[in-house]
Amino acid sequence: xxxxxxxxxxxxxxxxxxxxxxxxxxxxxxxxxxxxxxxxxxxxxxxxxxxxxxxxxxxxxxxxxxxxxxxxxxxxxxxxxxxxxxxxxxxxxxxxxxxxxxxxxxxxxxxxxxxxxxxxxxxxxxxxxxxxxxxxxxxxxxxxxxxxxxxxxxxxxxxxxxxxxxxxxxxxxxxxxxxxxx
Amino acid sequence: xxxxxxxxxxxxxxxxxxxxxxxxxxxxxxxxxxxxxxxxxxxxxxxxxxxxxxxxxxxxxxxxxxxxxxxxxxxxxxxxxxxxxxxxxxxxxxxxxxxxxxxxxxxxxxxxxxxxxxxxxxxxxxxxxxxxxxxxxxxxxxxxxxxxxxxxxxxxxxxxxxxxxxxxxxxxxxxxxxxxxxxxxxxxxxxxxxxxxxxxxxxxxxxxxxxxxxxxxxxxxxxxxxxxxxxxx
Numbered sequence: 001x002x003x004x005x006x007x008x009x010x011x012x013x014x015x016x017x018x019x020x021x022x023x024x025x026x027x028x029x030x031x032x033x034x035x036x037x038x039x040x041x042x043x044x045x046x047x048x049x050x051x052x053x054x055x056x057x058x059x060x061x062x063x064x065x066x067x068x069x070x071x072x073x074x075x076x077x078x079x080x081x082x083x084x085x086x087x088x089x090x091x092x093x094x095x096x097x098x099x100x101x102x103x104x105x106x107x108x109x110x111x112x113x114x115x116x117x118x119x120x121x122x123x124x125x126x127x128x129x130x131x132x133x134x135x136x137x138x139x140x141x142x143x144x145x146x147x148x149x150x151x152x153x154x155x156x157x158x159x160x161x162x163x164x165x166x167x168x169x170x171x172x173x174x175x176x177x178x179x180x181x182x
Numbered sequence: 183x184x185x186x187x188x189x190x191x192x193x194x195x196x197x198x199x200x201x202x203x204x205x206x207x208x209x210x211x212x213x214x215x216x217x218x219x220x221x222x223x224x225x226x227x228x229x230x231x232x233x234x235x236x237x238x239x240x241x242x243x244x245x246x247x248x249x250x251x252x253x254x255x256x257x258x259x260x261x262x263x264x265x266x267x268x269x270x271x272x273x274x275x276x277x278x279x280x281x282x283x284x285x286x287x288x289x290x291x292x293x294x295x296x297x298x299x300x301x302x303x304x305x306x307x308x309x310x311x312x313x314x315x316x317x318x319x320x321x322x323x324x325x326x327x328x329x330x331x332x333x334x335x336x337x338x339x340x341x342x343x344x345x346x347x348x349x350x351x352x353x354x355x356x357x358x359x360x361x362x363x364x365x366x367x368x369x370x371x372x373x374x375x376x377x378x379x380x381x382x383x384x385x386x387x388x389x390x391x392x393x394x395x396x397x398x399x400x401x402x403x404x405x406x407x408x409x410x411x412x413x414x415x
Contacts, residue, residue, distance in 0.1 A: 045320050058230070139188060139192055
């Protein structure tokens, strides 16, 4: 009986954790969505969509370290808002057909012999939002390719393509020593 | 170490982009949004309970409780939880059961067997009263929300379609009560939210596959006419 009561209490705590998380960050999340959609009700719909998905499949959300959950949900809300905006305005996203398997990526310390850290950061901020989002989910939040695809409602090959394009652009920027981008 | 540099840069990129929303103006959530979030948290709670039940089902044999003991245990827990969260009354009708709280009622579908688990066919209103136009449709794999508006009178019609397994909304019926309707043999629930200034009613029924809910700023007779024209009844 103690086990049952404890499991019920634990469940209650976790439920409150999600509701409390929403209550703490609602305004911030709605503003992220509003910045893309420019419509209050659409922004609320975007936030609802994200929380509905978390409610249905909370595993990925609770896998993220608590200190990173706010940023994670912010990124997902931004992505959902962009998708809603595209749907609303019938903008089609062009996808590449190529696929890639190897997603490992690292930067050598020597990178900063060619360019400064600020220059690289500034370049990364100029990458398309779709590429930034997959980079963040896969490399920063440590989601697998499959989890990233699942969370963004896109195919695994699309995730791979976006990662490949982003990594290629960063590599090119580094190799050319920033000369073509200044 | 090398991967860490990239991760650090990604973290900085993300923080600087999200920071611009830190001091954004406070926006009051709409009633529709608050109710929707209430549903989402209830759904989350139910999903977690299901997960707990699954875990408990595996663990129970180890506790060597027989069926009778488990029933007694469940009753004790229900009573204990009822005591903790306040008085709870159970609501039942032909196709729905629910829980009546102090200021709202949460409904669930009874017959969920063999019902689709995703929206396979999306219903719309083929006929709407003059002046109404389709404003937007919001859909997910388990839910469709279709919003019609009469711009000149600001009357609205909202058609919602839910898969039965995920149907668990809260209805603010503090000032209204559920009535059962039976029109042309079709049965369901009706709530009249009308005030002196505004007609507003909601019809909810189980059409066999989905739970259909339609909320209209129309009087009851006009609402029934509309449902009949659209072959919903």
